Amino acid sequence: MESKNKIKENEWLKLLKEAIDEGVKIQVNHRFKYKNKNLGGFLTHAKRKNNPELHKKIKRLGVDFKMHSKDPEHYLEKFTLQLLKDKKPIKQRYMTRFNVYILPKKDILKEETIEKLNNVWQQKFGVVRRWDVPETALDKINRWKAFRYDEENNPDGKWFHYRKYMGNKLYGWVYVRKRDKKKMSLILEHFNEQEIAELKKEGFFKNKRRKKQA
DSSP: OOOHHHHHHHHHHHHHHHHHHTTOOOOOSTTOOBTTBOHHHHHHHHHHSOOHHHHHHHHHHTOOGGGGOOSHHHHHHHHHHHHHHOSSOOHHHHHHHIIIIIGGGGGGSOHHHHHHHHHHHHHHHSSOOOOSOOOOHHHHHHHHHHHHTOTTTOTTOOSSOOHHHHOHHHHHHHHHHHHOHHHHHTTGGGSOHHHHHHHHHTTTTOOOOOOOOO
């Protein structure tokens, strides 16, 4: 005769199957309910429980706990699988999720898992998936200031110089802000009064007028 716990477990599994058959989006958390029963609570408890047999039964029904895990490896596996199955993936959405949830954990991810994503990314978007951390606006401002106060490479203390002195990336970023007063104003808070005065002398905060066509 089956124990009460086993009977209860079978009832939960039956309920889970019904939810999956109905196409309900399964969630592994205590807030998820189905037919007024805390199915999410059962799944959360099962996930924490060291019961391989129960895990296999749940997985056979269609719920893989790896797809509902906060573990970086599991999340990356889930992310890669979703991208692989996505027939019309929107690159920007995947890039955002990658930059927010995956890239910061790159140092603790396995090479094998990373390589799987790289292959799928190349397959879906036709470009190599880069793993270097994107430079923030604040990073660029700090790099710009470092150039301004670099007495060896910038003895005149200029905020804007030739490309060969500033480097292509920094030059391009600063050039845009010299030409566009609005964009420069967005980062104004990062400069003191003396620096702002120097920038104005070099032509910043002045929108360039377009030449009238004849």
